Amino acid sequence: MGEITVVGSINIDIVAFTDYYPDRGETIFGKEMATLSGGKGANQAVASARLGKKVHMIGAVGCDVHGDTVIDSMNNNGVNTSHIKQVEESSTGCAIITVDHTAENTMLVVKGANDDLTRNDIQQAFATINDSKVLLVQMEVPEEAVIESMIEARKKGMFVVLDPAPADGITERALQYADIIVPNKQETKQLTGIDVTDLDSAHQAAEYFNRIGIKCSIIKMGSKGSLVYEQGKTEYIEAIQVKAIDTVGAGDSFAGALGTALADGSDLVTAAKFANIVAALKVTKLGAQAGLPTNVQVNEFCEEKGFSHYLFNPLKT
Template identity: 40%
Template sequence: MKKITVVGSSNTDMVVKSKRLPLPGETIGGGAFLMNPGGKGANQAVATARLGAKTVFVAKTGNDVFGRKSISTFENEGIDTRFVSSDSTEPSGVALIMVDDHGENSIVVAPGANAKLLPEDIEKAKEEISTSEILLMQLEIPMPAVEAAAQIAYASGVKVVLNPAPVQVLSAELLSKLYLITPNRGEAELLSGIKITGLESAEKAARAIAAKGVQNVIITLGSEGSFILDNGEAYLVKAYEVETVDTTGAGDTFNGAICSALVEGKSMREAVNFASKASAIVVTRMGAQSSIPTRREVDHFKK
């Protein structure tokens, strides 16, 4: 079985459901409260594992109840946790999430131990990274760790996939090592400098990002679907229409699903369609990792 290594964050999500998101300085009454394992890296690792890929996770948690619970969760999913280390000086990461009746969310993250994931931690996982089919990363960990992992993967011919969230400036050196980058609309606008108002501008933005050295670009456009620049060929894969309950974790599942499909030999178009099904299932449920579907659920999804 071909392997995916995920390098990224691990958090505990504390979620409050309310009719709408509060304005600055406003207090409103909420509804249900949920506490779930989350973090973009952890979500993506759970997605790749649950969708059938052999998965190694490289991360850092605190030496606390949240960290220990997270590792137990990963092990139950069949994820290789040998490189999930514990930091004695920082707590595990926490995300405070508000979700409104339309499924839109607002998130604040306290990174904790995620901010202590360093290049030396990445070096310990060098053999696993260099023997993977895909390295999947996000930006909730320090940039030196992202760059160190990308360098190891690129030097070994491993495909580097980056979900650039939360968005920040990316070096030309990092961009040149990417097989695939998967920004959402806002992230693509910041990376390209082009306002996306339709498919024509989405293509311009994708080509502007690709011109920086990235081989493939997928811009996720929410309910409109995903705009793909696949080795120079541009096309749209439409999203599946479902009733949205909570969008938390949808993007992470999308990324994990793409990678899971690619390691199976699916084309980019097929992988994006598979990922669109997986993320459509996610938004019909509350929570991040708790909403990620199994491979059987995605294979039997019909809409």
């Protein structure tokens, strides 16, 4: 089965848990704090690796203790980190995250070394990557690196999955190279101007993407589920009801699981249903990477919820 390549950010996450967010200028006491490995790219790489895929990670970190920590975390999860560069001039990217009692989060990201990933770095890495079926990419690294990775992936016949996050980093130029985009409600509004509140508005957004050349999309609506749009056909995927503990990394677990299923030959709707299951399981666990499920945990969750008909052979251990 096919391998996966991920191009994206690598961060250290400083996570504070609180009952409610402070108002501007207000000081409150939180409940606890954790320092965890994160970054959208690294999260997606670990998500795929934990689901049994061979994963190449391309990114940049600083020559500091946080850089060593995040690389060790990926190595321990089976990710190939040989294409991660460490730079002297910048510190490892950092996300300062606050999680409230509803498990929703706010996030302030200092990109640091992520901004040092270059077009040349991408070319050098792809020169030795020949067996990946899927590229996962996001918008927390420079546009030139994002677009170059998509061009190189297309040359090698990879299916390009763009998670257009964060919304502030989205560029229209990057969209033209994607085979599918998987935006959430905020990112969809940023790209289309459409406020997704229901299936009708989600369909309008998917049609907008189709008109500008993106034939496949998955509009993620959080607790309202997802809409899969493929070549003019749509299918609604209902949200799975779970008790959420930490939503940090939920979208990354979705992208990693989607890429895993697609690399193993699943059709888009089946892959999206599987990704929906993995994301639901992720939010019941703490940590953007630490909470990502393994094959065994996914299978157990599927059996518990009665989703066994969504399982496919590569996930069985």
